[in-house]
Amino acid sequence: MRRYSRITGTGSYLPPRRLSNADLVRELAAKGVETSDEWIVERTGIRARHFAEPDVGSSDLALKASQQALQAAGLAPTDIDLIIVATSTPDMVFPSTACILQHKLGSAGGAAFDVQAVCSGFVYAMTVADAMIQSGAANRALVVGAEVFSRILDFKDRTTCVLFGDGAGAVVLEASDKPGILATDLHADGKHVDILCVPGHVTGGQVLGDPLLKMDGQAVFKLAVGVLEESARAVLAKAGKEPAQLDWLIPHQANIRIMQSTAKRLKLSMDHVMVTVDQHGNTSAASVPLALDAGVRGGRILPGQLVMLEGVGGGFTWGAVLLNL
Numbered sequence: 096m097r098r099y100s101r102i103t104g105t106g107s108y109l110p111p112r113r114l115s116n117a118d119l120v121r122e123l124a125a126k127g128v129e130t131s132d133e134w135i136v137e138r139t140g141i142r143a144r145h146f147a148e149p150d151v152g153s154s155d156l157a158l159k160a161s162q163q164a165l166q167a168a169g170l171a172p173t174d175i176d177l178i179i180v181a182t183s184t185p186d187m188v189f190p191s192t193a194c195i196l197q198h199k200l201g202s203a204g205g206a207a208f209d210v211q212a213v214c215s216g217f218v219y220a221m222t223v224a225d226a227m228i229q230s231g232a233a234n235r236a237l238v239v240g241a242e243v244f245s246r247i248l249d250f251k252d253r254t255t256c257v258l259f260g261d262g263a264g265a266v267v268l269e270a271s272d273k274p275g276i277l278a279t280d281l282h283a284d285g286k287h288v289d290i291l292c293v294p295g296h297v298t299g300g301q302v303l304g305d306p307l308l309k310m311d312g313q314a315v316f317k318l319a320v321g322v323l324e325e326s327a328r329a330v331l332a333k334a335g336k337e338p339a340q341l342d343w344l345i346p347h348q349a350n351i352r353i354m355q356s357t358a359k360r361l362k363l364s365m366d367h368v369m370v371t372v373d374q375h376g377n378t379s380a381a382s383v384p385l386a387l388d389a390g391v392r393g394g395r396i397l398p399g400q401l402v403m404l405e406g407v408g409g410g411f412t413w414g415a416v417l418l419n420l
């Protein structure tokens with residue numbers, strides 16, 4: 096009998112400080128940066144985002160999301176034998192945020208590591224956890240996307256600072272003879288490093304280069320719509336399914352126009368696309384598990400439904416996970 100991995104609990108957490116577009120526009124105006132609610136809504140669909148307080152790190156957001164997911168799964172932290180955190184904004188250069196999270200959860204002994212695939216991080220982390228569970232290397236995994244992107248934003252650059260937010264989402268994945276994750280599909284093309292990056296690095300106790308996010312938005316946009324369609328079709332083909340059979344598409348939440356375009360290419364109504372970008376902004380690796388948990392807790396995403404998770408982002412990286420909830 097095939098051994099699958101199945102989601103048995105979801106959770107999420109947003110830091111309490113919520114900034115509507117109007118709040119952000121006001122803060123930016125005080126710094127001499129001009130933008131507007133109209134521009135942000137029309138070009139991105141974003142209406143609000145959450146920012147963590149300066150003393151709150153990705154592991155703190157991850158902890159709250161993980162505790163919710165564990166509670167939903169009816170498990171204790173000590174039941175978990177694998178923790179994978181997808182993040183581009185780790186608490187420290189090392190050790191991993193996953194190790195810090197493990198300790199904060201009050202667990203020890205299982206494997207714990209971070210995955211760095213920027214906005215595709217959660218889809219990458221789910222694929223690795225699924226493979227480890229299928230192979231018998233792990234039985235009960237906690238897979239988390241957690242980010243404090245507010246730390247790496249250039250608040251003088253209006254083309255990027257209005258887009259991102261902070262948050263975390265988590266799932267518990269358990270071994271099961273019932274599906275579960277049906278298929279996964281991951282890709283990267285490193286020639287696109289420069290279109291979305293934080294180019295700085297640490298040397299001799301100092302950050303060398305620029306420690307803030309740089310993005311060529313139009314180049315990212317064009318690549319994103321193409322690869323999201325390709326990856327969606329690839330993962331469906333692997334499982335012998337058609338786009339029309341999808342109950343939910345949960346794409347990375349970067350821009351409503353990218354999601355609409357992906358849905359159109361797949362001939363999928365937007366009623367089958369989970370959208371949280373309006374309230375969360377782009378939370379990078381946290382966006383997919385945040386949207387998944389919002390759908391589950393809101394009673395929209397139901398047990399047994401066919402769900403596709405999709406990520407795309409810096410690297411360039413992209414991929415999809417197809418699963419039965």
Ligand code: UT7
Pocket residue numbers: 129130131134135138139214253254255257291311312313315316319349350353377379407408409
């Ligand atoms: O998470 C990883 C994946 N990331 C993404 O998927 C992001 C992909 N890219 C995008 O979502 C879009 O390209 C953006 C939202 C970043 C930009 O939207 P766009 O429709 O591609 O706008 P644009 O870059 O072509 O800029 C149009 C105009 C420019 O002015 P001019 O040159 O036409 O006079 C910009 O200077 O909008 C201006 N602009 C702004 N105006 C007001 C750029 N940012 C702002 C702003 N407020 N915040």
